[in-house]
Amino acid sequence: MSGSSPVEVAWFAALCDDDYEFLGVADPALASSWEHCRDITLAADRHGFDNILLPSGYTLGIDSAAFAAAVAPLTDQIQLLLAVRMGEMWLPQLARQLATIDQMLHGRLTINIISSDIPGETLDSGPRYRRTLEWMQVLRALLNGQPVDFHGEFVDLALDPPRASTLSGRCPPFYFGGFSEAAKETAAAAADVFLTWPDTVAAVGDTVADMRRRASRHGRSLRFGLRSHVIVRPTAAEAKTAAARLVSRLDDEAGAAIRRRSLDSASVGVSRQAELRDTSDEHGYAEENLWTGIGRARSGAGAAIVGSPEEVLAKLEDYRQAGIDAFILSGYPHLPECERIGRTVLPGLNHAPLAWS
Incomplete structure (x- = not known):
């Protein structure tokens, strides 16, 4: 993949209590905390990852914005x-x-837009995404340093932008994922990078083509990212053994309880992950090197790329050929898998942060 056009390669900081040695078995040492998530972030920075996702939840883990502000001065190059x-x-x-x-990051902030319910309230998908679209439009204007005079269904605001501005004076790129009709239309109208979850290469290619058509109808273009877990070992057999070990202590009822804790547990995207799992082979593989076992105890991205470094690189290249510009990777436990990917996979990738005009 070294000769390919550059892609952005990101890691995942487990701010939402999503870190395990054995999936579904809580380990206090791996619980979300300032120290643990800081160590993951700094390891990703040290290994040269381009970006790192700081997830946000209400009932789970620690606050993403407070964490970002705290860790920003400790980082060197990572977004x-x-x-x-x-x-x-x-x-x-x-x-x-x-x-x-x-400003604290010297211009290295990117934003993952989340359209989940606000804790304590529930909105149907349609109005929730209409609210999200209004927020994205107004937030982009303010971060672009523009005055706002917006009177919508959910936002009623007229004011000048704050003096505090981003380093560039422009809004950082919006990364956004969602698979309902309302989510896709919101992304087409207002996102910069559309994020999809693990799926077969052909299905990812279909998603890219669909979203390109939708964005074009809005007079816009999108880039595309894939959020996936990874299990890499020196050989394919060792990687499959590591995958089996990860779920070797998983109780299905406990796994279902973990999935239900997520605010997006009933979404269209989660349903697709369940369908992918249900149609996999007896070992949980939806296609070569795509293992769905993680979805037994995790809402959201529920599959992993599993294999040797060469196989993982080949799979990433297949997704790149399907239109993916950015990869947001993770693995269990997150710190040692970050180290493995950093040593064995990242050097084979032609990667850099996405360039924005």
Whole structure:
């Protein structure tokens, strides 16, 4: 893959209590904490990952924005992909907060837009995504340093932008995922990078083609990212053994309880991950090197690329040929798998942060 056009390669900081040696078996040493998530982030920075996703949840883990502000001065080159749930914070304050964090990062902030319900309330998918779209539009304007005069269904705001601005004076790119019709249309209208979850290479290619058509109807273009787990070992057999070990102590009822804890546990995307799992072979493989066992105890991205470094690189190249510009990878436990990927896979990738005009 060294001769391919550059792709962005990111890692995952387990801010939402999603770190295990044995999937579904809680380990206090791997629980979300400042120290643990800091160590993951700094390891990814040290190994040369381009970006790192800082996920956001209410009932799980620690706060993503507070963590980003704390870890920003400790990093050298890595971008932070900060997950922000639309509607949780007053928009003008959110804009000031994000601009300040971008300054602390010397311009290395990217934003993961999340459209989940606000804790304590429930909205149907349609109005929830309409709210998300309004928030994205107004947040982008404020971070672009533009005055706002917006009177919508969910946002009613007229004000000048804050003095605090990003280092570039422009809004950082919005990364956004979702598989319902409302989610796809929101992404087509207002996102910069559309994120998809693990699926067969052909299905990922179909998603890319669909989203390109949708964005074109809005007079826009998108880039595309894949959020996937990875299990890499020196040989294919060792990687498959590691995958089997990861779920060797998993109780299916405990796994189902973990999935239900997530705010997105009933989404269209999660349903597709379950379908992928249900149609896999007896060992949980949906196709070569794509293992669905992780979805037995995890909502959201529920599959892993499993194999030797050469096989993992080949699989990533297949996804790149399907239109993927960015990979957000993770593995269990997150710190040692980050080290393995950093040593054995990252050197074979032609990677760099996505360039934005």
